[in-house]
Amino acid sequence: MLLVSVLDLSTGPEIGFLPLLAVGPAFASLTGGIRRTMLVGVTALVLAMGLAAYNHLELRRAYITMGSIAGVTAASALATVGRRRRERELAQVRSVAEVAQRVLLRPVPRRAGHMRVAVSYTSAMAEAHIGGDLYEVVTAPTGVRVIVGDVQGKGLEAVETAALVLGAFREAAHDEKDLEGVSARLEKALNRRLSGEEFVTAVLAEFSIEETTMTLLNYGHPAPLVLRAGGEIEFADPDEHVPPLGLAVLGPEGPAPYSITFEPGDQILFYTDGVIEARDALGRFYPLADRVPLLKDDDPEAALESLRRDLIAHIDGPPTDDAAMLLMRCREPGLDLL
Secondary structure, X not given: OHHHHHHXXXXXXXXXXXXXXXXXHHHHHHHOXXXXXXXXXXXXXXXXXXXXXHOOOOHHHHHHXXXXXXXXXXXXXXXXXXXXXXXXXXXXXXXHHHHHHHHHOOOOOOEEOOEEEEEEEEOOOOOOOOOOEEEEEEEEOXXXXXXXXXXXXXXXXXXXXXXXXXXXXXXXXXHOOOHHHHHHHHHHHHHHHOOOOOXXXXXXXXXXXXXXXXXXXXXXXXXXXXXXXXXXXXXOOOOOOOOOEOOHHHOOOOOOOEEEEOOOOOEEEEEOXXXXXXXXXXXXXXXXXXXXXXHHOOOHHHHHHHHHHHHHXXXXXXXXXXXXXXXXXXXXXXXXXX
């Protein structure tokens, strides 16, 4: 408005810069409140009247200019009210989403049995902070049981399915004697809920308390990455690939459990496809195996945070898919980790 006033004083009434004073209240409605918008509008009107008198502007042109400024000010005030209302609604939605996330994806224990645990979750729904990826760690009588999965699709339906899977897993992990029993309970719960071609990829794992082995069941999910204490890396691929959870009707029967050694100092990273399928500006996938050195920090949470930041830097923009990572680090059984 100051610039318009200077231009009008410099050029005179012939060019007619005065209507541009309406830009002031129009822009004020984008960031300020209704009081600030009205104040800017009144200021624009005062400037318009003063400049009109200074330039001896004919009454018709002066009235049209001030009417335009008054109209824009009124519209801007109404727009400010609507913007503030939407901001409050968005804040409420975010608050509800955060509560839903805490219920759906409860904080995993930092220590489970002789394991240290860290988790990272990045949602493609930036405003909601929740999506279809899921994870859980449960300390059962036979050991530590874990699930990491990915629900087909996004949005509220994916969140609902994830909640169903997690609820069934939390109950079955305590009751069933082995992972096959846990997965059967999950399949049964999903068959009651899903229809058509909906499915959930998932990997289930059990860390034995008394043995240095880990048992896994993989339902069409990316193979976990194992980092040995000596620095070797391997992907815990299943011997045979089977359909995801929810597609049991397609056959074959569920996956056979397979075991790998998991000794003190070893780490295993569970993740969803949003990690390995993340692309940079050139379309290159995230090279997870090449980023293993980032996981060597003594603190698992710091190590996983370094990996998450590197993933975000690789994408260099908003994520297009949910990305969940769960890091398990083995320590000596009975070792005091406090």
